[in-house]
Amino acid sequence: MTTGTGTKPRYQGKRNRLDRPELLAPAGNLEKLKFAIHYGADAVYIGGQKYGLRSNADNFSFEEMREGVEFANRYGAKVFVATNIYAHNEDVEGIEEYLRNLEAAGISAIIAADPVIIETAQRVAPKLEVHLSTQQSTMNWQAVKFWKDEGLPRVVLARETSFEEIEEIKKHVDIEIEAFIHGAMCSSYSGRCVLSNHFTDRDSNRGGCCQSCRWKYDLFVDDAPMYDKGEDQFTMGSKDLCMIDYLPELIEVGVDSFKIEGRMKSIHYVATVVNVYRQAIDAYFADPEGYELKQQWVEEMNKAANRPLNTGFFLDTPDAQDHIYGPEEKAAPYDFAGIVLDYDDRTGFATLQQRNHFKVGQEVEFVGPGGRFFKQTVTELTDEAGAILDVARHPLQTVRVRTLKPVKPMDMMRKKIR
Amino acid sequence: MTYRPELLATASSLEELNRLMDAGADACYIGESRYGTRLSGEFTREMIKEAVSLAQAKGVRIYAAVNNIIDNDTLEGLHDYIAFLHEAGVDAIVFGDPAVLMAARAHAPGMPLHWNTEMTSTNFATAEYWARRGATRYVLARELNMEQIEDTKSKSKLEIQVQVHGMTNIYHSKRSLVNNYLDHKGEPDRIPNADLERGLYMMEADRPDERYPIFEDVNGTHVMSSSDICMLENLHELLAVSVDSFKIEGIMKSIEYNEQVVRVYRLAIDAYLADPEGYRFQEEWLDSIRELQDPKRELSYGFFYKEQVY
Known part of the structure; x- marks a missing residue:
């Protein structure tokens, strides 16, 4: 089994970087934050109530941010806040207060695209680091140097930047470079798309994106259709990024922060993806020469995948293989089914919070941080009080399942769906 | 100071440049597509030099589009290109990428710089940020509405440029x-x-x-918009708030079309300036555009009167 992404000619560039990169994960809410960090993220990025690009996400209150920061501190992890909109005049008032509140909540950094937010943070909340968002579509080293000279410690590059270009940038500018290594991608230059504004009057650069690039379109040339009946329609929708096959190259070229996309994604998705990259990064640093991609990681990654995967612009410019023509089908044949709350050594029963319908006789998998993993069939299932059940049908219901091996709180249970 | 707004048009060739200047353009926007985005036509360096000399003879300004998203490979040529533009005597450089700003500081001291990142040029405070770093003009995103344009004009000391006609890029x-x-x-x-x-x-x-x-x-x-902005009918609203530059985007239009559009916007601006109180929009101006308008493309107010949600 492969992710399908490892077939391109490998990058043969600079191979001497050994500083340990940061693994940066998305967290759409407090629970996801805890799972991302528990599964190995060095830092998470979240959205607050304002100035972020995911207006449909749960998004954190300042109180939740404080709780998130407290949780992160226990693991030595950091919390960043995405303030990555392009502000309109009416958004400008209020930026100061918002940024001061972030600083007071213990947030380590903001991710910003709009200079008004960057400059205001530097002025009123100096303890907040400012990281330049990918929404600025920064691809060249002189622009990176400009932002360094402006006092920014980190730039998130455009997703269009290749390994060679990253190497060139690192060669010229001593600055932290963050790159997206996993998840869904804009097929446009980030920020340079107002399809949502035109189709639905929703402002994409203030969080209203309705993903019109993934819609299907008919193409015409001089009024003649460029498709025959029954053929796939035109789309701009991209496959999702997955760089697990090229992890040594990412480390050696000197990317300082490995960013996973997906503030709207599930706990199961985030924890699974973080878990795999965490193990791979740790394995590399334990033995760079002997590092090998493990099949188990690839299999795990595929169990969380929402779409077919590719390598974006790292190795070459995406071509016909890198888009999703035809119907979009969920790629992973697994569904998240429960979270372990507790485990009783004496009885061998795990207490679970149900996250999806599952039943006796069903094949399930238990997964924990560091790659702990086993499969079993659900044989014994009870409710909280011990009454025997044949199915766990209620959302968030507390149930007990006999497990083949010991499990720990925050381990996940997933079920096979096909 | 007397209010003298500028009528700015895009030129795809030297021929179009000449015709638009004769039709009443005060400034024209040209460039090489290696450095400029979505130009209506390609101008080589020789053509740029000739354009500057033609324009100077008529008192028209030439703006060079250097508003691409720049990659490492383009940097070396960029510096040479900026030095060339300075030498050639263009009247301003249009930029989006900070690398262009830095190159202009190095090779074109004193050159007016127009900040234009298209859909992400959305607030006055960020315009002021770029002004403190050398920008002289703020090209507003086409997704802003009238209220936001007025507000920006009242809050900014920069020249304000607004697109009043033609298609816009949306992706x-x-x-x-x-x-x-x-x-x-x-x-x-x-x-x-x-x-x-x-x-x-x-x-x-x-x-x-x-x-x-x-x-x-x-x-x-x-990907471009499905309709063409046309603010001719309500141009007086923008004139009343002293917008400094009105841009006519001529990409994917015939020279005849652009020439007529420039001609009638010129008439409207001149009529307004001659007598702001007594100014009346003339339906025949718009009719002359409608005659040349692609029937499958609507003339619209763009985002001028829209509220967006997010």
Whole structure:
């Protein structure tokens, strides 16, 4: 089994970087934050109530941010806040207060695209680091140097930047470079798309994106259709990024922060993806020469995948293989089914919070941080009080399942769906 | 100081430049597509020099488009190009990428700089940020409405440029999306090039009346708006708030069309300036554009009177 992404000619560039990169994960809410960090993220990025690009996400209150920061501190992890909109005049008032509140909540950094937010943070909340968002579509080293000279410690590059270009940038500018290594991608230059504004009057650069690039379109040339009946329609929708096959190259070229996309994604998705990259990064640093991609990681990654995967612009410019023509089908044949709350050594029963319908006789998998993993069939299932059940049908219901091996709180249970 | 707004038009060739100047343009926007995005035509360096000399003779300004998203490979040529533009005597450089700002500081001291990142130039405070770093003009995003334009003008000391006519870009990708699609269908030779002359457009099932032009060039794939902005009828609203520059975007239009558009906007501006109180919009101005307008493309107010949500 492969992710399908490892077939391109490998990058043969600079191979001497050994500083340990940061693994940066998305967290759409407090629970996801805890799972991302528990599964190995060095830092998470979240959205607050304002100035972020995911207006449909749960998004954190300042109180939740404080709780998130407290949780992160226990693991030595950091919390960043995405303030990555392009502000309109009416958004400008209020930026100061918002940024001061972030600083007071213990947030380590903001991710910003709009200079008004960057400059205001530097002025009123100096303890907040400012990281330049990918929404600025920064691809060249002189622009990176400009932002360094402006006092920014980190730039998130455009997703269009290749390994060679990253190497060139690192060669010229001593600055932290963050790159997206996993998840869904804009097929446009980030920020340079107002399809949502035109189709639905929703402002994409203030969080209203309705993903019109993934819609299907008919193409015409001089009024003649460029498709025959029954053929796939035109789309701009991209496959999702997955760089697990090229992890040594990412480390050696000197990317300082490995960013996973997906503030709207599930706990199961985030924890699974973080878990795999965490193990791979740790394995590399334990033995760079002997590092090998493990099949188990690839299999795990595929169990969380929402779409077919590719390598974006790292190795070459995406071509016909890198888009999703035809119907979009969920790629992973697994569904998240429960979270372990507790485990009783004496009885061998795990207490679970149900996250999806599952039943006796069903094949399930238990997964924990560091790659702990086993499969079993659900044989014994009870409710909280011990009454025997044949199915766990209620959302968030507390149930007990006999497990083949010991499990720990925050381990996940997933079920096979096909 | 007397209010003298500028009428700015895009030129695709020296011929169009001449005709637009004669039709009443105060300034023209040109460039090389290696450095400028979505130009209506390509100007070589020789042509740029000639354009400057033609324009100077008529008291018209030439603005050079250097507003691409710049990659490492383009940097070296960029510095040389900026030095050339300075030497050639263009009147301003239009930039989006900070690398261009830095190159202009190094090779074109004193050159007026117009900040234009298209859809992301959305607030006065960020305009002021770029002003403190050398920008002299703020080119407003076309997705702003009248209220936001007025507010920006009242809060900014910068020159304010607003597009009042023509199509706008709504999506820019580095990918070759049309050719990728044809490759996917196994017919890569059907459209050897998908450039802006080819008349390609895309349509979405729920919006059968809207045709979105799409083309590919050295900078990737571009999708354009399905209607053309036309603010002629309400130009006095923008004149009343002293917008400094009115841009007519001529991409994917004939010279005849652009010439007529420039001509009637010139009439409207001059009529307003001669007598702001007594100014009346003349329906025949608009009729003369309608006669040349592609019947499948609506003339619209763009986002001028829209509220957006998010």
